[in-house]
Amino acid sequence: MRVGIIGIGMTAFRPSTPEYNWKELMFEAASRAYADAAINPREDVDSFITCAEDYYEGFGIFDEFVPDQLGAALRPTCTVSGDGLQGLANAYMQIQTGLIDVAVVEAHSKASDVVTLDGIIEHALDPIWNKPLGAHPFVVAGLEADAYLRGTRTSPKALAAVVAKNRRNGLRNPLAAYGAAVDADQAMQSEERFAPIRALDISNPADGCVVLVLASDRAAKKLHADPVWIRGIGWASDSPSLETRDWTAATYARIAADMAYRLAKVRRPATDIDFAEVDDRFSYKELQHLESLGLAKKGEAGTRVLRGDYDADGRFPVNVSGGSLGCGNVFEATGLHRAGEVALQLRGDAGVRQLDGVRVGVAQSWRFVPSATGAVAVLGAGP
Numbered sequence: 001m002r003v004g005i006i007g008i009g010m011t012a013f014r015p016s017t018p019e020y021n022w023k024e025l026m027f028e029a030a031s032r033a034y035a036d037a038a039i040n041p042r043e044d045v046d047s048f049i050t051c052a053e054d055y056y057e058g059f060g061i062f063d064e065f066v067p068d069q070l071g072a073a074l075r076p077t078c079t080v081s082g083d084g085l086q087g088l089a090n091a092y093m094q095i096q097t098g099l100i101d102v103a104v105v106e107a108h109s110k111a112s113d114v115v116t117l118d119g120i121i122e123h124a125l126d127p128i129w130n131k132p133l134g135a136h137p138f139v140v141a142g143l144e145a146d147a148y149l150r151g152t153r154t155s156p157k158a159l160a161a162v163v164a165k166n167r168r169n170g171l172r173n174p175l176a177a178y179g180a181a182v183d184a185d186q187a188m189q190s191e192e193r194f195a196p197i198r199a200l201d202i203s204n205p206a207d208g209c210v211v212l213v214l215a216s217d218r219a220a221k222k223l224h225a226d227p228v229w230i231r232g233i234g235w236a237s238d239s240p241s242l243e244t245r246d247w248t249a250a251t252y253a254r255i256a257a258d259m260a261y262r263l264a265k266v267r268r269p270a271t272d273i274d275f276a277e278v279d280d281r282f283s284y285k286e287l288q289h290l291e292s293l294g295l296a297k298k299g300e301a302g303t304r305v306l307r308g309d310y311d312a313d314g315r316f317p318v319n320v321s322g323g324s325l326g327c328g329n330v331f332e333a334t335g336l337h338r339a340g341e342v343a344l345q346l347r348g349d350a351g352v353r354q355l356d357g358v359r360v361g362v363a364q365s366w367r368f369v370p371s372a373t374g375a376v377a378v379l380g381a382g383p
């Protein structure tokens with residue numbers, strides 16, 4: 001059975017949205033997705049999934065607060081305590097069982113409401129070995145970036161090139177919060193925060209919501225939809241311990257990609273895939289993820305971004321949406337945003353950032369520092 005995305009709904013991403021509460025953000029994105037799919041959630045949807053971490057929300061058992069604004073009252077609803085791409089995998093599997101035909105996946109961020117955001121991220125550190133050291137949690141990213149640059153002999157200039165590319169790409173995305181005409185020199189000269197990571201290497205928090213509607217091939221035909229097919233999907237976790245993981249490569253991304261490629265029958269990802277939307281919440285992560293996905297050889301991604309291969313008009317466009325550096329860090333919604341952007345490209349609905357002739361794209365997510373968890377989805381245009 002094939003499973004496809006038939007509806008896409010996104011709010012604009014903004015640094016702060018005092019005019020909205022989180023329920024209103026969810027309602028707006030859901031309304032857009034249902035209109036896009038031409039469905040009635042109370043009649044056509046069999047299952048609803050929200051992706052949320054209770055610490056970010058400020059209260060427990062978050063799915064109890066979800067049904068009203070998604071049109072899911074008295075309907076099957078559950079929470080995936082993880083990234084939106086993991087929620088997409090859950091919906092994909094639900095449909096594959098044959099028990100349901102249409103599922104909705106929602107993920108959001110209302111980071112501007114969180115008073116102690118750094119403290120929540122710090123809470124994920126090991127309470128015995130790491131948290132008592134009292135360091136900012138982004139020190140972990142700085143250490144990993146340093147290990148990656150040394151281990152792959154990548155120049156710090158490559159990180160600046162990622163920043164400049166994605167912030168410029170954000171200018172072409174009307175939903176992006178942080179699009180800007182930043183050049184590599186400005187990125188290199190920005191304040192050093194967690195060496196070698198500088199201020200502009202770090203994505204800024206944003207509020208926003210993404211909702212995707214998934215359907216089986218049978219339901220898509222009945223609804224007269226033109227789906228973007230989920231050809232393969234995978235997820236994985238590396239060691240939760242900082243002391244026992246590989247600091248130069250994203251092992252979780254490699255394992256998840258292997259799973260997704262196997263399902264999608266992708267044998268040569270660097271040539272079988274046309275473009276990518278990957279996690280770039282720290283600039284080095286874009287390069288590390290591309291190499292772990294098999295889209296560049298180890299140590300090659302930095303060279304390629306410097307020569308423009310990953311630009312929107314380059315040989316292999318990466319994060320044409322602006323990524324998280326351009327759009328903002330929407331936490332658990334990040335992976336679902338990556339998938340939504342790939343789906344828009346494959347439908348030909350990406351507006352001024354539309355790529356020519358793309359047929360297969362990959363979306364990749366990471367659950368953010370200090371985790372080593374991620375997911376990968378290979379999406380393809382019809383039929």
